[in-house]
Amino acid sequence: MVPIARRHHETDDMNLKQFAELAGVSTATASRALSGTGRVSEETTTRIAALAEKLGYQPNAIARNLRTQRTMTVGVLVPMGHDALQHLSDPFFNTMIGFLADALVEHGYDLLLSRVLPDDERWLDRYIGTGRVDGLLVIGQSDQYHVIESVARRYRPMVVWGGQMPGQRHCAVGSDNFRGGVMAAEHLIARGCRLLAYAGPRQGVEFGERLAGVRAALAAAGLPDPIELPSHFEPDAAYRDLAAHLGNLATMPDGIVAGADVTAASMLKALAEMGCDVPGTMRVIGYDGLPIAGHLVPALTTIDQQLREGARIMVDLLMRRIAGEEAASVRIEPRLLLRQST
Amino acid sequence: MVPIARRHHETDDMNLKQFAELAGVSTATASRALSGTGRVSEETTTRIAALAEKLGYQPNAIARNLRTQRTMTVGVLVPMGHDALQHLSDPFFNTMIGFLADALVEHGYDLLLSRVLPDDERWLDRYIGTGRVDGLLVIGQSDQYHVIESVARRYRPMVVWGGQMPGQRHCAVGSDNFRGGVMAAEHLIARGCRLLAYAGPRQGVEFGERLAGVRAALAAAGLPDPIELPSHFEPDAAYRDLAAHLGNLATMPDGIVAGADVTAASMLKALAEMGCDVPGTMRVIGYDGLPIAGHLVPALTTIDQQLREGARIMVDLLMRRIAGEEAASVRIEPRLLLRQST
DNA sequence: CCCAACTGCGCAATCGTTTACTCAGTTGTC
DNA sequence: GACAACTGAGTAAACGATTGCGCAGTTGGG
Incomplete structure (x- = not known):
């Protein structure tokens, strides 16, 4: 079979099979040695780790994601009418995204900023449906409250920055x-x-x-x-x-x-x-x-509003929900920050 | 075989095989109909599209990525000493990231903000090696000039915001x-x-x-x-x-x-x-x-510095490089923006 | 001495797509 | 009427990892 179109650019196009062959072990052992999971002898583990370091081999993340059904990635969405991403230059969102990135990184997660156009009722479903993220952080309920609410019924790993209305189903973090x-x-x-x-x-x-x-x-x-x-x-x-x-x-x-x-x-x-x-x-x-x-x-x-703290809480709650636990909304106490304009 | 650990949460856990079965066609036909590629009759295409809409089926992005070897995702890195992501709250980076997001979205790409600690010489290699992104945008050369330069030798789809030194190998966009x-x-x-x-x-x-x-x-x-x-x-x-x-x-x-x-x-x-x-x-x-x-x-x-324009140029150059074309560095002409402080 | 438990490793199934190749049926041309 | 060209759809091989299970060899207890 003629090779299909491949990645255009690669620093090292080696896969686990080839690497394992070079190491003189099976792919199973190589995988286990590299991930540190499963029963592999101390000696083999270090030998394989050294070889990987030397050859610059790294397991392909996409394949791993497919197999494990986890992406170690969290989507961050700013649903604001039609021109959502225009507003990414707004200092509030910027700041929030920065803090969220800090907090996510501490848990080993990456942050995916995606195109979402809240043009119809199903934008959130479509976003989740592709399975690219393990969880979702939504900044602001905006005018999409009902969409978020309806998605929250089936999709658990989602935390929203915003207010809490009586009877609200989705998990929200926000100041009072x-x-x-x-x-x-x-x-x-x-x-x-x-x-x-x-x-x-x-x-x-x-x-x-x-x-x-x-x-x-x-x-x-x-x-x-x-x-x-x-x-x-x-x-x-x-x-x-x-x-x-x-x-x-x-x-x-x-x-x-x-x-x-x-x-x-x-x-x-x-x-x-x-x-x-x-x-x-x-x-x-x-x-x-x-x-x-x-x-x-x-x-x-x-x-x-203590945004840094708020971002940390959002991420903590999300981690809990990704792990399958329950996690209730949190209300943050606002504080007066006294400076010169009053 | 007992089912292995699965994704914890799913809105609709249907795969192409099941969907195709429901539609009464093969996975091949279903895939082609949904992606609009290949020879499928007009009638079948619309029928399958309608069914997908009705059932809320969407092909899994990870599997698609693995098969096609493309992620439609671009990594954005801010290499700044040890506390890289701390600096994401800096207005300059925020603004830049916002503009880059805008531009990337227009090309259908997502933006991945990742953990990178420039702790040793190989942080960039490690980042690229996992194959999670189709290309890389680096904001600022900082003190990592030589690392970027050495990676650029083998890895083409990378564009950097920064200056151009004589004999520089990597593609940079920046103001004079x-x-x-x-x-x-x-x-x-x-x-x-x-x-x-x-x-x-x-x-x-x-x-x-x-x-x-x-x-x-x-x-x-x-x-x-x-x-x-x-x-x-x-x-x-x-x-x-x-x-x-x-x-x-x-x-x-x-x-x-x-x-x-x-x-x-x-x-x-x-x-x-x-x-x-x-x-x-x-x-x-x-x-x-x-x-x-x-x-x-x-x-x-x-x-x-015309950052919005600069971001657009960076993304354009990156798209060209992802497509395998050549794309040279661009120098942006600075402009005086006259306001009240002078 | 026997059987169980453990260790270290390999086989092969699986994740959910895309797509090269194949094939039957239809149409068109000489 | 033979043969080529085209259409629409299906089969099955990838993509590159993880991991349940099996198996041989070793150890240990009774």
Whole structure:
């Protein structure tokens, strides 16, 4: 039979059979010696290991994956409407992905960033169906809550960054957004603010809860509802939104809760260009606790979601679920990260 | 034979054989119908496609990969000393990875972020040897130049973000760092600066070339060499470095070239806390052109490396190399991105 | 001395696809 | 009417590993 089209490039095209032959043992023994599993004599093991090192032989991962039915790879998805991957440049996702990568690596797993277009109801099924990953980490429920929920019924090894609704089936890790909203508002009130604004995107459960928290804290303090300054997610658009809002306001607030640190950054920029002093005339608090927030001018006070810790928890839960154990959702306590903008 | 350990979780555990049986055809025909390759009648093709949709059957990607010897996956590596993945939270890498993901997705490739510890000379060989990826994108040559160079001799499908040295074997895409340094310095000089400082990390070829460019431009203008303010890469450490430097300076410069936008951000913060007005008393220019730089206060003037474009080029070159064609290095022309900090 | 237990290793099945080759039936051409 | 060309579909051999089971040789206990 004529050889079929082969890999185009190879550093060393040796397979286990050839290697075993060179080593003078069977493929079974070679495999066991290299993986350190099964009964192989000490001597044979070291001899084979040395030969592998010398020849630069490494077992093919794909074949191993097929046989063992494990890929040691975890998929990371960011389901955000049509242009999902565009948003990978968003600092929040970036940061999250970085932290997840750190945590996954510690468990020996790789991280696969894939194309997913939430165009129909079955995008998640299609992604899982190909069997390329051992588990799934989803960053944000976005508007795909019901899809995630329905998949979670049959597919266990999945952990989602996001909120927990009553009766929710899928495993989620996320900060208590309502509580965070309360904390942000309370902080501004304690600083003497009497009229707050909430700036941020409208879509997404998280943002709704944060706003609700702000509202609740204001009500509890006997203060008026917040002015709402809706904005896009994408920084440039958000900046334009916010600058326009600020120009149109009848009465200026004396404190602003931003739905996210990136929104707060856009807000700081718009305020600076209006000549509005922060925190003198206006106090601004963000939400997320991204590392970069500490490097804005003025350094941003923010509600810290403890993303690094959150990523670690997500991965831990996922490992448990991959192992077949149960693992319940975890709610992270938000913390006030006090800096100069308030 | 007792079934061996199987995948723990499966949404639908059907294989081609079972599916074909249900469809009343051979596995060959089913496979061909689903992949749209080979001679299958129009009628059979649509019938099988419909059945697959109905049953939610999808061919196993791992098996396909093994058979076709292609994974449709590209590895992305960031070789940076021991704590490689720690640096994934760095805005530069984040941004780059986001852009690369965008570009790869357009070609139908996935992106694999993996553990690589450049602990010995063979880390790259080991990574390639397992055959999990069709190609490799390396972000930054760092101190692994010779390793990359030696691997490039045998392994073709690899493209590196970084500089081009004379006689270099591996394919690199990167901006002309010397030229960028010249541009940055010339801009500050045109703005009236007479004593410049260069702030940035010491390691890395890129930074050395940028500094050399600054030096050359100053020399050409008959101005003194730049004051050097070395700093760490990591933002918090960089901030401390720079604040300390500024406190110790005998004579203050009137313009600063930062080796990277993140360094410029730290610098802006340190200057703001000294009460130094930018751009009034001190002009600051960054390097990279990260989206976030436009959202600093004041918005950062910077040398734009055109990372989005660069990522697209890297992926294009890689696709060509995967296809077995030749593809030479590309040098990107840096551009001045004029904003408020100068 | 016998039988069981253990050790070290090899045989061959298996994971789930793709695809070269084969083959029967149909059509077209001289 | 013979023969070539084409169509549509099936058979079975890969791809490169892991691993259940079997087997020969050794050890040990009763």
